[in-house]
Amino acid sequence: MLDITDGLRAWYAAQRDLALATIVAVSGSAPRGPGASLAVDDRGTALGSLSGGCVESAVHELCLEAIGSGKGGVHRFGYSDDDAFAVGLTCGGVLDVLITPVRGHDPVRPVIGSVLDAAARGTRAALARVVSGPPAQLGRALAVHADGTRAGGLGSGAALDRAAAARVRAMLLAGRTGTAELGTAGGLCGEPLTLLVESAAEPPRLIVYGAVDFAAALTRIGAFLGHRVTVCDARPVFATPARFPDADEVIVDWPHRHLAAERDAGRLDGRTAVCVLTHDAKFDVPLLDLALRLPLAYVGAMGSRRTHAERARRLQEEGLPQAALARLRSPIGLDLGGATPEETALAIAAEFTAVRHGGTVLPLVQRPGPVHRRTSGATVP
Structure with missing residues (x-):
């Protein structure tokens, strides 16, 4: 999401309804990693990119549906050996993409907006969204700032929000974007949640x-x-x-x-x-x-x-x-x-x-394995 901050803030200023599609996880070879986003507004205008064109059309339709219905979710896109023209990645990778409706009355809207504003000011902030866990909590958002202040919540009480904020702040201070696992009771027990954490940090x-x-x-x-x-x-x-x-x-x-x-x-x-x-x-x-x-x-x-x-x-x-x-x-x-x-x-x-x-600094033709390598907790500039 933070890769399209300026465009999203312009849409916010124009009071546009929109949906945000963000890469949650990547396996195999894929052009972009967690945190990369495509946004679609209520006019069908698109910002950003997820895969350089492989899945954009399908994600665009899902975003329009999310704006209309108010319902998001995580969708998986992968290459089909049986049908090379099916929606997926021709490079052979698999993308998990979170679709989040961000309409004028959605609780997530001011939470995302606070992180966009912080990124525009050049101050540190992180956005955490639930990408796996109890259905009622999917898509819930928590914004955490470097001074420890936060906005929003994950929908399961103050203990979970405190535990999540501590984990998210640690990733923020390290300048990391990636996923974090958390128990719903705020500790290591309870039904687990997976959070996508996007950190807006100063440039290296x-x-x-x-x-x-x-x-x-x-x-x-x-x-x-x-x-x-x-x-x-x-x-x-x-x-x-x-x-x-x-x-x-x-x-x-x-x-x-x-x-x-x-x-x-x-x-x-x-x-x-x-x-x-x-x-x-x-x-x-x-x-x-x-x-x-x-x-x-x-x-x-x-x-x-x-x-x-x-x-x-x-x-x-x-x-x-x-x-x-x-x-x-x-x-x-x-x-x-x-x-x-x-x-x-x-x-x-x-x-x-x-x-x-x-x-490795090797020519790619000499290095085995996927062209695009991703590591857990990728760093954002």
Whole structure:
């Protein structure tokens, strides 16, 4: 749902009735994962996509029916070997899709609206909807905000709502979208519920140290990939917004001092990628000594193998543990064969994307199994 926030908020502002179709679970190969949504309004207009076209027509009809009847539910779509033209996924996967009517008088409408508003403001919030459990509770929604406040409910009393809110908030703070299992009594007993939790979290961060031409290209591709991009350099003549128009912020400071300030302010997390492009020991060594001790998603440094060997020696002299040093991606990037700043930026972005998602970096033709791999509790930017 959060992938179509702007369009949904426009429909809310126009007081449109609508139905929301959201992927709950995926097995096998499928183009998109849990949380991806298609919305249909009372005029038949559609927003978003679930499968790139395989099941959209059938889901569109189900959404129109839900707007008329007020009844939703979970529907399964899979490929049929007996009839390749039946509704399903030609890539061979299976999708479970939750259809939720969101009309003007439906209790779920303000709950969903509160999460959409939070996402638009850039603040953290999560929406949990019941996708499996007692029929009376299917589709019930609970909104949970980072400060612990909540809206809506799952329809089985305060104890369940409190237990659900605690589980959902933990997923929110981790920036995770996926399913969570919960007992109806608010604990591990009772008839279980399955919740689809969609987290609206801040974009992952990309911090680029070194205001060089390679950094300008990396900033552009980082912004394109949905990161909040920071460029930092100690040299004010190079670290200017005019040179990095795609960056969210350009900071003039010593790199290690800037990273320490970000750490102390709580602005770093396990999704943060740090790319060190200065290849100057007076900047690199203190910066990498700090970065490699932090639980960051990715730390990479530009330079030749000789430069890397010298940096590694200095870092070891500073007392950096070998296990921490082994996390350093240097020379930075994947071997794509390119050399221009843009090609180098692509190689770097490909590497931190692969690290973030656990990619093999093999050509798909060489990797067995489904093309689209999904893991439980997928992360949202």
